[in-house]
Amino acid sequence: xxxxxxxxxxxxxxxxxxxxxxxxxxxxxxxxxxxxxxxxxxxxxxxxxxxxxxxxxxxxxxxxxxxxxxxxxx
Amino acid sequence: xxxxxxxxxxxxxxxxxxxxxxxxxxxxxxxxxxxxxxxxxxxxxxxxxxxxxxxxxxxxxxxxxxxxxxxxxxxxxxxxxxxxxxxxxxxxxxxxxxxxxxxxxxxxxxxxxxxxxxxxxxxxxxxxxxxxxxxxxxxxxxxxxxxxxxxxxxxxxxxxxxxxxxxxxxxxxxxxxxxxxxxxxxxxxxxxxxxxxxxxxxxxxxxxxxxxxxxxxxxxxxxxxxxxxxxxxxxxxxxxxx
Numbered sequence: 001x002x003x004x005x006x007x008x009x010x011x012x013x014x015x016x017x018x019x020x021x022x023x024x025x026x027x028x029x030x031x032x033x034x035x036x037x038x039x040x041x042x043x044x045x046x047x048x049x050x051x052x053x054x055x056x057x058x059x060x061x062x063x064x065x066x067x068x069x070x071x072x073x074x
Numbered sequence: 075x076x077x078x079x080x081x082x083x084x085x086x087x088x089x090x091x092x093x094x095x096x097x098x099x100x101x102x103x104x105x106x107x108x109x110x111x112x113x114x115x116x117x118x119x120x121x122x123x124x125x126x127x128x129x130x131x132x133x134x135x136x137x138x139x140x141x142x143x144x145x146x147x148x149x150x151x152x153x154x155x156x157x158x159x160x161x162x163x164x165x166x167x168x169x170x171x172x173x174x175x176x177x178x179x180x181x182x183x184x185x186x187x188x189x190x191x192x193x194x195x196x197x198x199x200x201x202x203x204x205x206x207x208x209x210x211x212x213x214x215x216x217x218x219x220x221x222x223x224x225x226x227x228x229x230x231x232x233x234x235x236x237x238x239x240x241x242x243x244x245x246x247x248x249x250x251x252x253x254x255x256x257x258x259x260x261x262x263x264x265x266x267x268x269x270x271x272x273x274x275x276x277x278x279x280x281x282x283x284x285x286x287x288x289x290x291x292x293x294x295x296x297x298x299x300x301x302x303x304x305x306x307x308x309x310x311x312x313x314x315x316x
Contacts, residue, residue, distance in 0.1 A: 006123040008188040015127040015181045019134070022177045023286060026170060030293040037300040041307075049307045 083299045090296045097289040104282035111275035129275050131181035133283035134174050141171030146238040149231035161227035166294035172210035198247035199255035209237040
């Protein structure tokens with residue numbers, strides 16, 4: 001068990017601080033990027049823009065219900 | 075779900091969406107366990123408490139190389155099998171690998187100052203890891219420079235495979251050259267030379283960092299697929315507007 005970090009406590013604290021910064025920084029990057037991309041994609045889809053596969057699914061939808069299935073997957 | 079089904083980006087997105095929360099939870103648990111072991115571990119007879127920097131530095135250094143190895147396998151996937159997710163995997167891994175490499179360099183310097191008396195030394199291990207970091211930055215710049223993802227994927231895949239020569243150089247640099255950096259003490263033919271009281275927290279932290287890499291990589295791949303969808307929709311809109 002740690003009683004004291006000794007004469008080089010600053011170096012140890014800085015190392016763990018850098019690791020925490022890297023882990024939280026990367027996590028924040030992927031989370032914020034995901035949120036921004038989802039919003040952009042939804043805005044484009046709201047304008048009526050869809051992917052080729054989604055359009056093909058929409059044509060088949062009345063017979064197969066494939067569109068609904070693809071939407072839930074995406 | 076058969077593994078081949080994950081080649082379909084839509085199925086991959088669904089799979090990633092289900093797996094990411096579980097992986098994130100596992101990462102938190104593993105870090106909690108790893109840090110508890112670090113706190114309970116003894117000081118080293120030579121390094122004193124400074125040995126605790128090793129529980130971050132060593133996993134970060136391992137993962138900097140593992141991430142590049144993942145990118146090298148993905149580069150093969152791009153060039154040989156033209157797998158739809160191969161370039162996505164490589165591109166998503168690069169910023170994570172660059173961060174782990176930077177962390178290994180920074181924590182190594184912070185350990186080196188009190189132990190070696192210097193933050194930096196141009197020895198083979200340190201220099202080859204610095205080259206790895208520059209390779210990561212170069213690849214990220216290359217992907218950003220070439221707008222067409224197909225052309226960018228091929229150029230990056232070739233550069234990744236050329237750069238993978240650096241991985242054995244990093245690993246064996248301490249054996250091939252007379253370096254200030256100590257030789258391997260965990261992955262050795264005759265077994266680890268570290269005492270079990272230090273090996274356990276090191277292994278636990280390495281596992282936690284690996285779980286973090288898996289979580290972040292999967293999440294970054296999901297983002298990259300969405301980014302490509304947005305680009306494709308933008309091109310469709312531009313084509314329709316003409």
